Amino acid sequence: MAKYWVGVTSDWHDANNWATTSGGAGGAGVPTASDDVYFNSNGQDLVSAATSIVCNNFTLESNSSHIFLMLYQGGIINGDFIQHEGYFAPLGGGGYVLEFKGNWLYDGGTFSVGTGIGVDPTCLFSGINKTFVNNNLAAASFQNFSVTGTYEFSGTRLSVATIFQGLDISGVMTIKGVAQNINRIDLKGGPFTLSGTIDGGGRFFYWYKDNSIMPISGTIKCRYFRFYIAGSDNKPLNADLNVDGWSNINQDWAYEGVEPWIDTNNGDVSCIVLPSVSGSIGLYDEEYTIENVSTNDSPYTSVDITKVKIHLVGKLVAGTGGIATLVMIKGYLWDGVVWQDGGNAIITGTSYSDRTCSTSLHIPIDTLSKLNTLKLKLEVGDVIDGGLDKGYVVITHAYVEVEGTAYYNQLVILNARSYDIPCEVEIEYNNDGQIFRLDSNARHYFNKLTIHCDSADVDTAEFDCATKNAEMWCNGKFDIYENAFPSAVFTLKLGNGVHVFRQTIDFYFSYSSGSATQLVVDPGEGTIVLWPKGRQI
Helix, strand or coil, rough: CCCEEEECCCCEEEEEEEECCCCCCCCCCCCCCCEEEEEECCCCEEEEEECCCCEEEEEEECCCCCCEEEEEEEECCCCCCEEECCCCCCCCCCCCEEECCCCCCCCCCECCCCCCCCCEEEEECCCEEEEECCCCCCCCEEEEECCCEEEEEEECCCEEEEEEECCCCEEEECCCEEEEEEEEEECCCEEEECCEEEEEECHHHHEEEECCCCCCCCECCCEEEEEEEEECCCCEEEEEEEEECCCHHHHHHHECCCCCEEEEECCCCEEEECCCCCCCCCEEEEEEEECEECCCCCEEEEEEEEEEEEEEEEEEEECCCEECCEEEEEEEEEEECCEEEEEEEEECCCCCCCEEEECCCCCCCCCCCHHHHHHHEEEEEECCCCCCCCHHHHHEEEEEEEEEEEEEEEEEEECCEECCCEEEEEECCCCCCEEEECCCCCCEEECCCECCCCCCCCCEEEEEEECCCCEEEEEEEEEEEEECCCEEEEECCCCCCCCCCCCCEEEEECCCCCCCEEEEEECCEEEEEECCCCCCC
């Protein structure tokens, strides 16, 4: 049955928001697994699904540009997903799965999976012999991505999907590429697990970070597989770091004193019992040690954090004497020397909202893990109105926001594995001092290996087999791509292993008058085998 959105409220799960005809009378019932769902020019703009959804085919039609759909708990789309317009926004956090069982078509609007507190959503593609097509001008952005079925990825947009966190492939990901139209998948995070297959004529683009690990299992035989170190040596940092387990606060935040002032005696929520006096600055102050802070497997080797802000998400609950109209909670962070004043988080209203201690904290932190040892002190500030029994402040979760500069690791270590025919492994240097190192005291099997660098900012670069005593077996050409390294010293460290090259070795460097380009070959005490006889260097 067809179900059309005619929402008078924003709730997906309200039966009155659905009709059996476009623009028809509501009351047709919430969509089921066999119902086809349509959004067009009718109905309220905001569509919110607080619990998981289910439907057969899902369509955002070309006249649905006003629709903003927010998912909080994932769901299952049994048929095809088609988006011509509108905003499709699975929200971050929650650890939920949104499963697509059919074809996936995106040629308009915005598709963007958010990031938030906790584990971010996974988009699961489980259909068999299905297609994923991005014909939009905009990117399709995912956090965690899983392919258990068989999908061909293609589209008029060359980069058809961008994945910012984890990728798991136990099925088949076919990336289409024909002549000059080479589609691409971008992985900009981790973890990356592969027990299935990546194939096709397209390109897999792995933006390698410090926490990235190249899987040793599965099959890689797409036409191109490129490694690229994500980011330069430093970048602005603005990250939200989760505080785990806020619903059981006394396990995750150690406290000093006789007993904590944030109790769990109001059902299953953490709450602050407000004092009866109207002015209460300095009351109930206790110290907590921040523990179990998730740093989201940061790619940074070090950071220079200049600002730290404390976020509390909460609301006011009435007591027998009424309800306060405003509560100020003051936050401090101990930096090892003094308590740094974090300003006030102002809690108002009976609906949950995110409140920030508004004054930035300036504390010396050079690694994100150091946040786990900081001490936090919270004080109840002014409490306005509410009578003698003012009730509670209910806190559902908290997180720490940090700003500053992040410094990337310029070393990539690649696990030993095989890249099958016709895959060409591409290694791209984009910033000074980068090293690609082969790991594992084992042999790395390449069909073809190509090294790229067109950045004049690269002064030194290195490809290292020596440190881990790794070996190369190149079935095809070993190539430094034409006009590479405009002004750099590129060092090839071969070490003491045996390296086998079955085709041409072609080093084609950029050259111009005054260029500083140099090739340094550190042969170690190993062996280079050119086989069969007659191949060229």
